Amino acid sequence: MSVQRDDGGTTILLVGKCPVEDAEPLLQLLQATPGAPVDWTQCGHLHTAVLQVILAGRPALVGPCGDPWVEQWVAANLL
Amino acid sequence: MNALHEQFIAEARELIHQATDDLIAVEREGFAPERIDRVFRAFHTLKGSAGVVDLPAMGVTLHAAEDLLAAIHAGKLEATPAIIDQAFACLDQVARWVNDFEVGASLPPHAGEEARAMAGALRHLLSRTETEAPAGSDREVSAPATAGAPPAWVSRLLESQRRQITGHAGDARGDLVAFSYEPDRGCFFNGDDPLQLIRQVPGLLALQVEAREPWPALAELDPFACNLRLQGIATGRHAELANIFRLVPDQVRIAAVPLAAMRLDQERDAGESDTAGLVRAVLAEQRQVLLVADQDEDISGRLGAAARAAGNALRYGLRPDLAQDIERAGAAALSARSAAALLSALEQALAALVGDAPAGDPALGAASGPARAQEPERAASRALRVDEVKIDALVNLAGELIVAKNGIAHLAKRLQDEVGDHDLARAVRREHDTIERLAGEMHAAILQLRMVPVAQVFRSFPRLVRDMSQRLEKKVRLVTHGETTESDKAVVDRLFEPLLHLVRNALDHGIESPEQRRSAGKDEGATITMQASRVGDRLVVEVVDDGRGIDPAIVRRRARERGIIADDDLAALPDEQVIDLIFSAGFSTAAEVSDISGRGVGMDVVRATVERIGGRASVMSRFGAGTTVRLDLPMNIALSRIMVVEAGGQMFGIPMDAVTETVRLGRDRISRIKNNDGFVLRDRVVPICSLAELMKLPAGPTPAADTRLVLVTEISGKVTALEIDAIQDRLEVVLKPLQGLLANARGYAGTTLLGDGRVLLVLDLKEVLQ
Numbered sequence: 001m002s003v004q005r006d007d008g009g010t011t012i013l014l015v016g017k018c019p020v021e022d023a024e025p026l027l028q029l030l031q032a033t034p035g036a037p038v039d040w041t042q043c044g045h046l047h048t049a050v051l052q053v054i055l056a057g058r059p060a061l062v063g064p065c066g067d068p069w070v071e072q073w074v075a076a077n078l079l
Numbered sequence: 080m081n082a083l084h085e086q087f088i089a090e091a092r093e094l095i096h097q098a099t100d101d102l103i104a105v106e107r108e109g110f111a112p113e114r115i116d117r118v119f120r121a122f123h124t125l126k127g128s129a130g131v132v133d134l135p136a137m138g139v140t141l142h143a144a145e146d147l148l149a150a151i152h153a154g155k156l157e158a159t160p161a162i163i164d165q166a167f168a169c170l171d172q173v174a175r176w177v178n179d180f181e182v183g184a185s186l187p188p189h190a191g192e193e194a195r196a197m198a199g200a201l202r203h204l205l206s207r208t209e210t211e212a213p214a215g216s217d218r219e220v221s222a223p224a225t226a227g228a229p230p231a232w233v234s235r236l237l238e239s240q241r242r243q244i245t246g247h248a249g250d251a252r253g254d255l256v257a258f259s260y261e262p263d264r265g266c267f268f269n270g271d272d273p274l275q276l277i278r279q280v281p282g283l284l285a286l287q288v289e290a291r292e293p294w295p296a297l298a299e300l301d302p303f304a305c306n307l308r309l310q311g312i313a314t315g316r317h318a319e320l321a322n323i324f325r326l327v328p329d330q331v332r333i334a335a336v337p338l339a340a341m342r343l344d345q346e347r348d349a350g351e352s353d354t355a356g357l358v359r360a361v362l363a364e365q366r367q368v369l370l371v372a373d374q375d376e377d378i379s380g381r382l383g384a385a386a387r388a389a390g391n392a393l394r395y396g397l398r399p400d401l402a403q404d405i406e407r408a409g410a411a412a413l414s415a416r417s418a419a420a421l422l423s424a425l426e427q428a429l430a431a432l433v434g435d436a437p438a439g440d441p442a443l444g445a446a447s448g449p450a451r452a453q454e455p456e457r458a459a460s461r462a463l464r465v466d467e468v469k470i471d472a473l474v475n476l477a478g479e480l481i482v483a484k485n486g487i488a489h490l491a492k493r494l495q496d497e498v499g500d501h502d503l504a505r506a507v508r509r510e511h512d513t514i515e516r517l518a519g520e521m522h523a524a525i526l527q528l529r530m531v532p533v534a535q536v537f538r539s540f541p542r543l544v545r546d547m548s549q550r551l552e553k554k555v556r557l558v559t560h561g562e563t564t565e566s567d568k569a570v571v572d573r574l575f576e577p578l579l580h581l582v583r584n585a586l587d588h589g590i591e592s593p594e595q596r597r598s599a600g601k602d603e604g605a606t607i608t609m610q611a612s613r614v615g616d617r618l619v620v621e622v623v624d625d626g627r628g629i630d631p632a633i634v635r636r637r638a639r640e641r642g643i644i645a646d647d648d649l650a651a652l653p654d655e656q657v658i659d660l661i662f663s664a665g666f667s668t669a670a671e672v673s674d675i676s677g678r679g680v681g682m683d684v685v686r687a688t689v690e691r692i693g694g695r696a697s698v699m700s701r702f703g704a705g706t707t708v709r710l711d712l713p714m715n716i717a718l719s720r721i722m723v724v725e726a727g728g729q730m731f732g733i734p735m736d737a738v739t740e741t742v743r744l745g746r747d748r749i750s751r752i753k754n755n756d757g758f759v760l761r762d763r764v765v766p767i768c769s770l771a772e773l774m775k776l777p778a779g780p781t782p783a784a785d786t787r788l789v790l791v792t793e794i795s796g797k798v799t800a801l802e803i804d805a806i807q808d809r810l811e812v813v814l815k816p817l818q819g820l821l822a823n824a825r826g827y828a829g830t831t832l833l834g835d836g837r838v839l840l841v842l843d844l845k846e847v848l849q
Contacts, residue, residue, distance in 0.1 A: 020267050023302035031297050048274045049267045053302050056294040069278055073286040073311075 002043075003029065011062065012036050014043040014050070023049035030057040040065045046074075054078065081384040082368070083361070084184065085464070087132045091177045094121045094128075095170050096538050102170075103541045106163050107556075112152065118166075119148040125173065127357050133391050135231030136186055136194035137176050143198035144169045147205050162204050167542070172197050191231075233257045233334050236310050238399060240285035255284070255336035256317050259310045261291060262330055267303045271327075274309075279323050282314030312336060359432050361392035366425045369418040382412050386421055393428065401428045467568070470528050477522040482832050484518045485810065487511045489835045526567065533611040533620065534562035536574045540582055544607060547586050554593055554603055555586060560610035566618040566714050573692050574620065574710075577685040581622040581708050582607060584682070589626030589706050599703070601625070618712045629700040631657045641665055658700050659796040662686040685710075686795070690845070693719065693736055697796075719814045721831070721841055723807040724790070726769070727776025730807065732841035734828060739793050741806065743786045758789075758800065765791065767800045773847055794845050801844070814841060 002018045003025045005011065012029050014022070030036065030053070038054065039062035040046070046067050051074060054061070061078060065071040098121035105114050122145045129137035144166055150156040172193060179187050236257055258280070262273040277286065287310045294300065313320065317333060324331040365385040386409025393402035408424030491511045494504045537559045548555035590605040597603055608623040631654040638644050643663045644652075660666060664683040685708075686696045694712035713719075713736065721732040748758045749767070756767040767789055771777070789800035812831035817824055828843040 020270075020272070020303075023267075027297065027300060027302045046274070048262075048272050048305070048307065049302060051274065051288070052305065052307055053300070055288065055290065055307070056300050057297055070274075073277075073283060074274070074288060077286070077288045 005029065006039070010036060012038045012059070014038065014040045014046070014066075016042065017045040018043055018047055018050045020047045020049045022047065023053050026050060027053045027057070030059060035059075037062050040067075040070075042066050043070075046070050081388065083364075083384075083388045084132055084180070087128050088177055088181050089464075090128055091125055091173070094125045095174050095177070097121050098125075098170055099167070099542050100538070102163055102166055103545055105158055106160070106545070115148060115152045115158070119145065119152055122148060131357060131361055131388075131392050132180075133394075134176070134180065134186055135234060136190040137173055139194045139231060140169055140172060140197045140201075143201035143205075147201050150205055156205070165201055165204055167546075169197055169201060232259050232310065232332070233336060234394075236285075236287060236312065237336065237397065238394070240287060240312060255312055256315055256320055256333060257310070257312045257336050258320055258324070258331055258333045259308065260324065260327070260331045261308050262305045262327070264304045264306070266305050273305070273307065276323060276327075277309060277311065280311065280313050280315060281319060284312045284314060286311040358392045358398075359429060362389050362425055362429050362432070365389045366422060366429070369422050369425070382409060382418060382421060385409070385418075385425075386412070389425060389428070398428075398432070401431055404428065465528075470525070473525045474529065477518070477525045480518045481522060481811065484511070484514050485812075485833070486835070487514060489833075529568045530565040531568045531571050532563050532565050533571055533574065533618075536571055536578060537562050537609055537611070539575070540578070540609060543579075544582065544586065547583070548590075551586060551590075552592070553586065553590050553605065555590055555605045555607055558606055558608045560608065561612050564611040564613055564618065566712065570618060570692055570694075570712050570714070573688060574712075577688045577696070577710060578609070578620070578622065580682065580685050582609070585622060585624040585626065585706065589624040589628075591627050595627075599627075613714070614711075616714050618714050620710045620712065621707055623705065623707045625705040628702040628704050628706055629658045629661065629698070630702050634658055634660055637666065638663070655699070656796060658698055661698060662696060662795070693734070695736075719841075720809065720811050721814075721839075722790070722809050723833075723839065724770070724803040725805040725807055726803045727771030727774060728804075729774070729776060730837075730839060731770070731774070732810075732812070732831060732839045733790065733801075733844065734841065735809070737792050737794060737844045738790045739798075740791045742789050742791055742800070744789060746785050746787075749787065760791065760798075760800075763798065765798050765800045767802050768848065769802045770847075771802075771804075773801075792844055792848070794848060797848075799848055801848075812839075812841075 002014060002016045003022045004013050004015065006013050010033075012026065012033075014026075026038075030038075037060040041062060041064065043066040046065070051070075055078065058078075061075075063071065063075060065075055098118050101114055101118045101121065105111070105118065108114075122141050126138055126141035126145060129135075129141060147156070147162060147166070151158050151162070156162070176186050176190060179185075179190075236259070260273060260277070262271060263269075266273065277283070289308050289310075291306050291308045294306070317335060320333050321328075324333070365388055368381060368385055386406055389405045390402040390409070393399070393405060405421070405424050405428055408420045412418055412421035487507075488511055491504065491507045494501075494507055498504055540559070541557050544555055544557040585607050590607070591599065591601075593603040596605065606625050609620070610623070611618065611620045613619070634657050635649060638649055638657070638660045639646060643660060643666060649657070662682045662685065666682065689696045689710050689712065692712065694710055696708065696710050698706065698708050700706040720735040722735055722738060724731055724733055742760070744758055749756050750758065752764065752766070757764050758767065759765070767787075787802055788805065789802050791798065791800050793799075810831075810833075814829040814831055817827055817829060821827070826843055826846040828841045831839050831841060833839050
């Protein structure tokens with residue numbers, strides 16, 4: 001499971017390769033805890049579907065993104 | 080509407096006309112490089128101006144058309160009828176948009192879709208012929224090399240990503256290419272990862288990810304339905320990108336970014352209509368406006384308009400940095416209510432743009448400096464755009480002056496009657512003559528301002544004839560003569576409708592099918608001639624066809640069927656007068672009603688319209704050889720020549736154009752025919768009507784003399800003699816329509832003021848004689 005809560009349960013973590021299936025659990029977590037930040041520093045690869053949930057939900061992001069390409073080209077769209 | 084917009088509208092119409100003419104020439108006379116080149120340049124300039132006034136939809140459409148024409152020009156494509164038809168359709172679309180823009184200062188909301196559909200159709204023609212083209216032809220020519228103004232989405236993308244691009248590109252002055260990728264909603268289910276595709280784009284400079292439709296609340300979000308639009312700019316080549324997106328060609332748009340292409344444009348046009356030159360010209364014009372307007376009361380409006388126009392132009396020229404400077408300066412100038420700040424910003428922008436011109440191109444460099452800035456000034460001294468209302472005010476004043484002058488004539492006559500041939504009387508007469516001459520000259524000069532060439536009307540017809548002859552499957556050539564003949568704008572403006580009816584009639588009824596022509600021993604290709612000429616103070620416009628002519632027998636039969644004229648009268652009419660009946664209301668010679676003409680309203684509308692402006696319509700036809708319809712019109716409708724006559728003790732004005740001659744009749748020439756008096760004039764019996772009787776006035780004292788005075792009038796082909804008691808005068812007057820309570824009185828064309836202050840009623844003979 002590459003979408004998880006951190007130990008304290010307040011931050012949502014994206015870890016490793018985040019495939020298309022991660023979109024659904026990420027969406028559920030965001031709905032369950034509105035306002036929870038998303039930490040993507042450990043994310044190795046981000047699927048478009050997961051990015052779409054982030055764009056739609058606009059959580060606060062803890063960066064930089066672990067996927068350098070995403071950090072360089074996509075992160076600016078989330079500022 | 081600001082001056083830039085007005086100019087754009089006028090220029091766009093001019094260019095559309097020009098492109099239409101050249102396209103017709105291409106079609107009729109075949110392909111010639113310089114002709115295609117002219118068409119191309121017209122489209123190119125149109126596209127440029129569309130960019131300046133910020134009409135991206137128009138730009139997209141024209142850009143696609145331009146690509147197509149460029150391919151033809153380069154010899155990669157043949158100008159097939161399908162392509163020419165599509166080019167015409169494109170011009171029609173643009174013409175409609177120009178009309179919309181004139182009315183609402185913007186394009187209709189669906190313009191974007193229309194633009195995309197039109198551009199798609201144009202590109203389809205391009206790609207279809209391209210795949211048929213021999214192997215080895217360079218596909219890339221289709222887009223990047225000929226690109227000029229960017230499509231709207233590219234402009235927006237460039238604008239929003241400017242910092243990114245300049246930050247990353249460094250010295251990237253090579254080809255840039257933009258893409259817009261809207262993945263299919265279900266793409267995630269197919270295993271697609273759109274970002275993965277974009278990761279493969281070489282030389283990415285900027286990426287923008289946004290929602291296609293606004294995001295719903297998270298509870299309603301379907302995480303597996305893709306709602307993204309991914310747009311980016313890269314230094315790669317068009318072909319490389321196309322290859323990356325080859326599996327999703329329907330979801331992606333790729334376009335060259337015109338940074339580099341603009342340089343091509345400049346080389347191609349040698350500064351004539353190039354983007355940078357256009358931008359400079361717009362800037363220079365704004366500077367000119369501000370220099371003139373600095374003392375003006377409504378300066379704030381002018382400042383705002385100038386800053387906006389210059390800003391738009393600079394954005395279009397891809398200098399948003401300068402545009403921002405201008406807009407800042409504009410705001411500063413507005414708050415200071417002085418143009419100084421904006422002026423200096425304009426100067427700086429102009430200087431910066433001159434610096435932009437490629438150093439290796441001395442011609443362009445020279446053209447872009449002070450010489451450029453001078454241009455609007457020179458143009459301004461050549462032509463002046465004046466509101467029609469102001470000219471009309473002048474025309475009215477000059478008309479009043481002529482009335483006042485007539486008053487002096489009356490005074491001079493009274494003086495002569497009272498003091499005899501005294502020095503004073505002669506001096507007044509001399510002064511009157513001088514004023515008369517000057518007033519006449521002034522009136523003529525002012526009317527000259529309203530004179531426009533009939534070419535303005537004629538030029539719509541080549542296209543019309545082309546389209547309609549194609550539809551009717553007839554071969555028709557349109558020849559025009561005398562387009563430079565001038566007439567009052569009011570006359571020329573009203574000519575279009577009657578000419579349209581006439582040309583339609585000629586095409587539909589007059590011209591035979593190619594087979595019929597062949598079997599009649601005629602050339603298969605028919606000719607319709609439109610000619611204008613000046614005959615005395617009349618404008619004569621003729622529409623001539625070499626078709627089947629009008630058969631008097633058919634006209635007779637139909638006139639009888641429709642009860643247009645009494646049978647006796649019909650039998651008495653000679654053939655040449657019979658064909659005049661086609662102008663009667665409810666007459667139609669077409670066996671069947673077609674969608675082009677022939678609802679039985681055409682010809683009577685022609686006559687009515689022409690008569691309303693003081694003209695006459697007549698027809699001549701040789702059965703089997705062709706028909707000529709002649710419109711005889713006044714050169715201007717501001718001044719009418721009238722005859723002042725006396726009948727039943729009253730004075731009336733009678734328009735001279737209705738009177739063909741005046742005849743003094745001895746008793747012996749008048750014979751009693753039925754209940755009416757009549758006389759024979761050149762082998763023709765002319766009935767005599769008394770004007771006093773017609774106006775229900777007591778008959779005047781029986782004339783002592785043995786002669787009776789009649790005016791011979793011809794109205795709608797019917798000759799009548801109007802008996803009057805005396806002719807008083809012939810005058811040129813300004814006719815005022817009846818107003819107020821009298822506005823609906825029938826029988827009067829209007830009123831005019833006589834020199835002695837009396838009001839003269841001018842008759843509408845057509846109504847009176849009915």
